[in-house]
Amino acid sequence: MNNPFLTGVLAGAMLSCAVPAFAGQAPFAASAPDIPLSGRDRVYAAEQFSNTISVTDPATNRLVGVIRLGEPQPVNFSPLYKGQVLVHGMGFSPDRKTIAVVSIGSNSITFIDTATNMVKHTTYVGRSPHEAFFTPDGKEVWVTVRGEDYIAVLDGATYEEKTRIKVPNGPGMQIFSPDGKYGYVCSSFMPETVVISVADHMIVGHVKQESPFCPNIAVTPDGKQVWFTLKDIGKTQVFNAQPPFDVIKTLDTGPITNHVNFAHNANGTFAYVTVGGLNEIKVFRTDDFSQLATIPVGKLPHGIWPSGDGSRVYVGLENADALAAIDTLSNKVIATIPIGQAPQAVNYVPGAVAEGDGTQNLQPLGVAGQAAHLSLASDGKAKDKAPTSVSLFDQGLIQILQASVTGLAPKKPYVLALASQPDGKGALEPLSAFMTNPAGSAIVNAAGPIRQIVQNDAKAQRRYLVIAEGSTARLGAVVQRQTLD
Numbered sequence: 001m002n003n004p005f006l007t008g009v010l011a012g013a014m015l016s017c018a019v020p021a022f023a024g025q026a027p028f029a030a031s032a033p034d035i036p037l038s039g040r041d042r043v044y045a046a047e048q049f050s051n052t053i054s055v056t057d058p059a060t061n062r063l064v065g066v067i068r069l070g071e072p073q074p075v076n077f078s079p080l081y082k083g084q085v086l087v088h089g090m091g092f093s094p095d096r097k098t099i100a101v102v103s104i105g106s107n108s109i110t111f112i113d114t115a116t117n118m119v120k121h122t123t124y125v126g127r128s129p130h131e132a133f134f135t136p137d138g139k140e141v142w143v144t145v146r147g148e149d150y151i152a153v154l155d156g157a158t159y160e161e162k163t164r165i166k167v168p169n170g171p172g173m174q175i176f177s178p179d180g181k182y183g184y185v186c187s188s189f190m191p192e193t194v195v196i197s198v199a200d201h202m203i204v205g206h207v208k209q210e211s212p213f214c215p216n217i218a219v220t221p222d223g224k225q226v227w228f229t230l231k232d233i234g235k236t237q238v239f240n241a242q243p244p245f246d247v248i249k250t251l252d253t254g255p256i257t258n259h260v261n262f263a264h265n266a267n268g269t270f271a272y273v274t275v276g277g278l279n280e281i282k283v284f285r286t287d288d289f290s291q292l293a294t295i296p297v298g299k300l301p302h303g304i305w306p307s308g309d310g311s312r313v314y315v316g317l318e319n320a321d322a323l324a325a326i327d328t329l330s331n332k333v334i335a336t337i338p339i340g341q342a343p344q345a346v347n348y349v350p351g352a353v354a355e356g357d358g359t360q361n362l363q364p365l366g367v368a369g370q371a372a373h374l375s376l377a378s379d380g381k382a383k384d385k386a387p388t389s390v391s392l393f394d395q396g397l398i399q400i401l402q403a404s405v406t407g408l409a410p411k412k413p414y415v416l417a418l419a420s421q422p423d424g425k426g427a428l429e430p431l432s433a434f435m436t437n438p439a440g441s442a443i444v445n446a447a448g449p450i451r452q453i454v455q456n457d458a459k460a461q462r463r464y465l466v467i468a469e470g471s472t473a474r475l476g477a478v479v480q481r482q483t484l485d
Contacts, residue, residue, distance in 0.1 A: 025306045026262040027133075028094075029178035030221035030269075035308030035350040042114065042352040044099055045303065045316045045323055046090045047340030049073075049393040049400045050368030053087065053101060054323070054339035055117065055358075058307060058314070058348070061325050061335035065362025067117050069103065069110055072341075072367065072395040073447060076105070084108055084122075089173075090303075090345040091133030091141070093156070096352055100132040100141055102345075109143055111159050114352035117361040121159045125152040130188070130215075131173040131345065135198055136180035144171035146188055153201070165201045168192045172214045177241055178223045184241075186214035186228045193217070193228060195245050205245035210235055211438070216259040220269060220286055227271055229257045234439040236260060236273055238289070249289050254278045255406050255441035256300070259345075262286070263306040263313050263328045270328070272313050274301035277406040277441045279389070281315060283331055293331040297324045299373065299389040300404040302343060308350030316343030319391040319404050321371050340368040341393040342402060370394035372451050376465060376480040378407065388480055390465060392451045399451050401431070403444040405467065408479065410440045413471050418453065418463035424478035429463070433472050454482065 039059035051070035070083035085105030127147030170189025195205030213232035255277030299319035469476030
């Protein structure tokens with residue numbers, strides 16, 4: 001249910017050049033002025049399976065519409081001559097007039113005008129880019145090309161690639177110090193984060209990651225700390241944002257730790273970490289690293305971003321097709337907004353719409369809002385705090401299945417399968433084989449007319465989702481099965 005909440009009024013002067021264009025919230029400097037929450041602001045979410053960008057008005061917590069960058073499956077199984085696939089990463093320009101959207105499957109960065117929702121330019125880079133962000137002066141856009149070993153540096157005005165910065169293999173994400181001096185780049189394939197001088201693109205620091213899989217990194221507004229997440233082992237690390245870039249703290253945050261960001265309010269500065277395997281947000285103080293709160297939000301929280309005044313944080317719920325709004329003083333969810341399929345990165349852009357209603361070139365949610373949601377548990381009963389969640393994203397006649405698997409043994413092979421009986425007995429039909437990470441979790445995908453099978457009214461034709469030990473060649477015992485209550 002959508003719950004409108006009171007908003008501040010964005011003064012006209014704040015939209016002019018009379019005051020700085022930055023907010024005192026991440027990714028900007030703490031010294032910059034906060035921007036009161038307003039209906040001129042927009043929350044953007046990149047949605048991987050509907051290939052859309054959802055556009056939400058935070059003043060009413062209602063979806064305004066979506067920007068459609070590509071078609072759903074199975075259209076994309078054919079040669080892809082236009083449109084984008086696996087819309088995933090996102091960043092925005094310092095003047096808040098442009099968002100940069102990364103599509104992993106089509107190796108692209110799409111630049112969109114926030115005032116008109118129109119695509120201004122599309123740049124193609126190397127294999128499987130992951131995230132893109134503008135330098136604080138707006139002169140460059142750095143893109144982590146995760147399928148290779150470099151940062152593609154684009155011109156901030158023409159959006160064309162002008163150079164590359166070689167980094168450890170599989171760069172996951174980059175973010176910049178608020179003063180624009182350093183770029184911090186974590187790796188998704190190597191246990192190493194590097195610090196790069198923005199002025200000359202030279203590596204000036206190295207930070208050891210406790211695991212090789214970092215998907216997300218953020219800097220505190222005071223420019224003193226860098227936090228990055230380690231999805232495979234369920235940890236979050238903190239290091240000094242200034243030389244010697246030493247590690248300050250390692251936090252156990254939980255399975256499928258996804259993104260981290262910050263909000264500053266009257267009580268201090270706090271880190272918000274999305275923990276996908278627990279369906280919650282963990283909130284930490286940035287001064288003593290104590291945990292302040294745990295916020296249940298919904299299935300598989302992923303991207304997170306603060307409002308321009310730090311009064312809210314917005315979280316994409318990947319397996320719920322929704323955006324959760326959290327009040328940062330109470331640390332309570334105050335609204336859940338239906339959006340597109342499998343939201344990944346989230347950006348909150350203050351003052352994105354300088355005039356008008358900001359609805360130009362937006363489309364209704366349509367098929368992008370259609371999905372079925374299931375759970376799996378060890379005893380087939382939904383009593384677990386965070387059972388394995390399954391989403392079946394409609395793509396016309398078929399669905400993309402995504403399971404956020406938790407509660408299994410670490411580093412072991414398993415198979416997601418269909419069983420003929422609700423208790424998992426009888427012959428099993430494999431859907432997808434997978435290996436759990438060191439935290440005993442995994443993200444598992446499959447495709448097909450699965451909803452028609454697992455929700456079939458005809459008992460003889462119905463099947464039930466289960467997880468079994470072993471491989472497709474040698475299936476073992478069923479350890480999780482579909483909940484029916």
